[in-house]
Amino acid sequence: MRIYGIGAIGIALGLLAVLLASLISTGAASFVQTHVRFDVVIDPSMVDAEAPGEGNYRAIVRDGFEALFPEVTNRRDQRDLQRIVSSGAQYMLRDRVVAQPDLIGTTVSLKVPVSDPFDQFAKGVIPRDVPEEQRRVSDKQIVWWDALVADGRISKPFNWALFFNSDSRFPELAGLRGAIVGSLFALLVCFLISFPVGIAAAIYLEEFAPKNRFVDVIEVNINNLAAVPSVIFGLLGLAVFLNFLGMPRSAPLVGGMVLSLMTLPTIIIATRAALKAVPPSIREAALGVGASRQQAVFHHALPLAMPGILTGTIIGLAQALGETAPLLLIGMNAFITSDPGGLTDPATALPTQIFIWADSPERGFVSRTSAAILVLIGFLLVMNLLAIFLRQRFERKW
Amino acid sequence: MQLEAAETIRMEGTVPMDGPHEAEAVSMESPAAETAIRDVKIAARGVDVYYGQTHAIKNVSMDVGANEVTAFIGPSGCGKSTFLRAINRMNDTIDICRVTGSIKLDGSDIYDPKVDVVQLRARVGMVFQKPNPFPKSIYDNIAYGPRIHGLVSGKAETDLVVERSLRRAGLWEEVKDRLPAPGTGLSGGQQQRLCIARAIAVEPEVILMDEPCSALDPIATARIEELIDELRANYTIIIVTHSMQQAARVSQRTAFFHLGDLVEFGNTEQVFTMPAEQKTQDYITGRFG
Numbered sequence: 001m002r003i004y005g006i007g008a009i010g011i012a013l014g015l016l017a018v019l020l021a022s023l024i025s026t027g028a029a030s031f032v033q034t035h036v037r038f039d040v041v042i043d044p045s046m047v048d049a050e051a052p053g054e055g056n057y058r059a060i061v062r063d064g065f066e067a068l069f070p071e072v073t074n075r076r077d078q079r080d081l082q083r084i085v086s087s088g089a090q091y092m093l094r095d096r097v098v099a100q101p102d103l104i105g106t107t108v109s110l111k112v113p114v115s116d117p118f119d120q121f122a123k124g125v126i127p128r129d130v131p132e133e134q135r136r137v138s139d140k141q142i143v144w145w146d147a148l149v150a151d152g153r154i155s156k157p158f159n160w161a162l163f164f165n166s167d168s169r170f171p172e173l174a175g176l177r178g179a180i181v182g183s184l185f186a187l188l189v190c191f192l193i194s195f196p197v198g199i200a201a202a203i204y205l206e207e208f209a210p211k212n213r214f215v216d217v218i219e220v221n222i223n224n225l226a227a228v229p230s231v232i233f234g235l236l237g238l239a240v241f242l243n244f245l246g247m248p249r250s251a252p253l254v255g256g257m258v259l260s261l262m263t264l265p266t267i268i269i270a271t272r273a274a275l276k277a278v279p280p281s282i283r284e285a286a287l288g289v290g291a292s293r294q295q296a297v298f299h300h301a302l303p304l305a306m307p308g309i310l311t312g313t314i315i316g317l318a319q320a321l322g323e324t325a326p327l328l329l330i331g332m333n334a335f336i337t338s339d340p341g342g343l344t345d346p347a348t349a350l351p352t353q354i355f356i357w358a359d360s361p362e363r364g365f366v367s368r369t370s371a372a373i374l375v376l377i378g379f380l381l382v383m384n385l386l387a388i389f390l391r392q393r394f395e396r397k398w
Numbered sequence: 399m400q401l402e403a404a405e406t407i408r409m410e411g412t413v414p415m416d417g418p419h420e421a422e423a424v425s426m427e428s429p430a431a432e433t434a435i436r437d438v439k440i441a442a443r444g445v446d447v448y449y450g451q452t453h454a455i456k457n458v459s460m461d462v463g464a465n466e467v468t469a470f471i472g473p474s475g476c477g478k479s480t481f482l483r484a485i486n487r488m489n490d491t492i493d494i495c496r497v498t499g500s501i502k503l504d505g506s507d508i509y510d511p512k513v514d515v516v517q518l519r520a521r522v523g524m525v526f527q528k529p530n531p532f533p534k535s536i537y538d539n540i541a542y543g544p545r546i547h548g549l550v551s552g553k554a555e556t557d558l559v560v561e562r563s564l565r566r567a568g569l570w571e572e573v574k575d576r577l578p579a580p581g582t583g584l585s586g587g588q589q590q591r592l593c594i595a596r597a598i599a600v601e602p603e604v605i606l607m608d609e610p611c612s613a614l615d616p617i618a619t620a621r622i623e624e625l626i627d628e629l630r631a632n633y634t635i636i637i638v639t640h641s642m643q644q645a646a647r648v649s650q651r652t653a654f655f656h657l658g659d660l661v662e663f664g665n666t667e668q669v670f671t672m673p674a675e676q677k678t679q680d681y682i683t684g685r686f687g
Contacts, residue, residue: 211493281530285593287491289543289600290520299542300532396533 023377027370033159033172034122036085036148037111040064042097044105052098057090064110068153069144080141084148086113088173113161113172114154116364118145122154125363162371166339167353171364174357176372178339182252182332182347183321183379185340189256190263190320195313197260198267199302205268206275207297226265233261234326242330250331250346258330259320266319270312274305307394314387318380324351350376435463435651439604439634440485445499447480447489454480456658457499462604462651467626467635469649469666471642473681476655478638482606485636486522487515503604520547523597527609529589531581531596536573539581539592540564543600559599566632567595568625587618594625598633605629607637611644623648642682646670654678 040060047055065085066072072081089112097103113119117136120126126135128142137145148154165175201222209215237258241247247254278301286296327333333352340347348356354376357369440462447455455477462468470478480489487508489495500507508518520543531539540560544550550559560577564570569591573584581592590610597605607626611619626635626648639645645652646666653663654675662669662678673679 279530281526281528282532283491284488284524284526285530285532285596286542287488287519288486288524288526289546289596290516290523291542291546292516293491295546299546304533 023370023373026367027372027374029123029125030162030364030367030371031159032123032156033161034114034119035111035155035157036114037109037153037155038064038068039107040093040110041107042093042104047097047104049101049104052101052104053094055094055097057094057097061085061089061093061110061112068148068151072144077140080138081144084114084118084141084144086115086170086172088113088168088170111155116171116362119172120363121145122156125367162368163375166337167335167348167356168337171360171362171368174365174368176350176353176375178336179348179350179353179372180375181339182255183349183351185252185343185347186255186259186327186332186349187317187321189253189343190259191313191317193257193260194263194267194316198264198313199271199309201264202268202271202275203297203302206272207293207301222265222268226269229325230262230323231325231329233258234329236261237326238329248344248346250334250336250348251344252332252340252347252349253343254330255327255332255347255349256343258326259323262323262326263313263316263320266316267309267313270316271305271309274308274312275301277308278304304396307390307396311387311391314383314390318383318387321383322351322376322380324355327352328355350379435461435466437464438462439464439504440636441500441502441505442481442485443500443502445481445484445497445501447477447484448496448498449480449492450494454658455484458660459499460653460660460663462634462636464634465630465632466651467630467637467649468651468653469645470636470638470653470655471640471645471681472655472661474640475657477658478653478655479608481655482608482636482638483524485604485606486519486524488519488524490515520600521602522604522606523600523602525590525593525597525605525607525610528613529586529593531584531589531592533580533582535578536564536581536584536592537577539596540599543596547600549600563595563599564592566598566629567591568621568628569595585618587614587621590614590618590622591625594622594629598629602633604634604636607635609638609640612640619644642670654681656681 041064042060046060047057062082066078066081069081072078089110092112093108093110096108114122117126118141121137121142122145126137132139145154161173161175163175163180164177165173166178168174205215205219205222237254241254241257242249282300282304283296286300287293291299327349332347332349333355334346334348335356336346336348350372354369354372357365357372438461442461443459445455445458446453458481470482472478483489484497485501485508487497489497497509501509503518503522507513508522532542534542537560540563541550541556544556544559550556561570561574564573569588572588573579573592581589584592590613594605594607594610611622614622623644626637629635637645637648649666651664652666652669654661654669654673654677656677662673662675664674669678670682673682
């Protein structure tokens, strides 16, 4: 039996290790991003100092990059050359000039991401030795690329954009910021609803409810609620919150409300267990000096149960953070390129962002999917560590 | 036969009596008889306690005198703790528990629906078997009761009550320098005295003690017993104990319970030296229990 047990644990740990190893091996590449550096001249004839947002930045970036390869004159080749630079470069330059209009008329050193095929090429995902027609990088482009590398213009800094950009059509620009903010908003709503309601329900059931058939039925149902497939809660949210109450689609507010339905049973069960663990002698002591039952609960039992309640809440929220299905049903899997400014703005969440990226064909999104999963696992790890810390720190021996 | 005898004995030392028993009771009075209870604090009449189907206390009637120590003795499961807890309605917290009959505190029935249980428990304090200080500071343990009853306002007044209660419980000298320390950090005997101090901080009239020394060593026990004797001057005390020596040492009256019946109730000296009941005799001489 002992061997079987150890074997089972070994298999479980092995599978976990395989999962993490595969995530890290595919995702790690996304934590760096290949950049190319070149100079551009911000010609006042292309950018109006009065309205710096309106300029022809596309041409500025194009001219700047083509200046590196004066020998390329063919239109077709020029277009192929341009494909090395991310299409987002012109917007990055625009944002910089809008923020600092006195750059107009000067020469600026631009360091921008390369486009996804070249990023993958630089990371070795697209190999050189396959036939030209089977890769997205042509032989000509490889020659130019090698020239850039030889020139020292290519670098691979840490990919901050992964955390500070929102979603984008271009993998090299896509980041998780919108998803992280959306998840935080949804969790906030979820916490604000499920924490007070869950504790109130648990206190009533544990301390005040009469012991009868009706309360028994409620108890059984709460325990069952914890086992209901999450997609059902999503359907409920879709039918009630969106269709019946007319709340906004894709909003973290609704996402948080749906998630709170799932977190509630977890919090109720954890709170009841924590209240049960407070020894009856403490309640008796309070009653013995003439405290009412409410006072015995709120002055003594509840504060002593709080560490257990918080631990349960954090674990419930961690579950909610990783939940995908209900959010898909209420439309939090939309393509949204800005982070939500409020609870009713359309947003995605971390798990739904993973879902969207996993669905995208570009190579860059494959590794970004793994990277996003690693980020999500990181958040879950932090929350669970916090729960463990709370339990260790405040656990009381009676 | 036995039951009848028990009925008679039960009347001993109780002042108000009813019906046909009166003559019998009077006839029982021997020259060596006990002093009657002059000042009745608690009067129980025909009290039955049920736990679901279990009949835990069977038709118990007794009087408890003011400023006396009354000891409840009897084998485990005889119902002495149950009866004790009926006196401040601590049994209310148990759903399946039901109490019938009347228990009067200073002449008013504590099971009257109009009675505020919280006020009752403030008048009838309780000390439990296992010391159960709140996991808070020594100071807060004492101050909690007076605070929730609005007996104190402001820090200075609370300080006074805390000091007075700890002094009366004989704990002040030991803890005066560490009042902010947690109450759970004290030794077992100190914790129990802390619980006594906590009980007297709300100025109760009666203190119920449910085997207060069963978790303590002999020295700590001796201190608590001394304390009980001192507290008698100001409070009416009922103590449940498994130790017959303790009952003999600290109490003025002793009640012997067996299987839910009050078998014998009388002056402690008499119960221990010449019990009227064979069962009592058997128990105190250690033949069962």
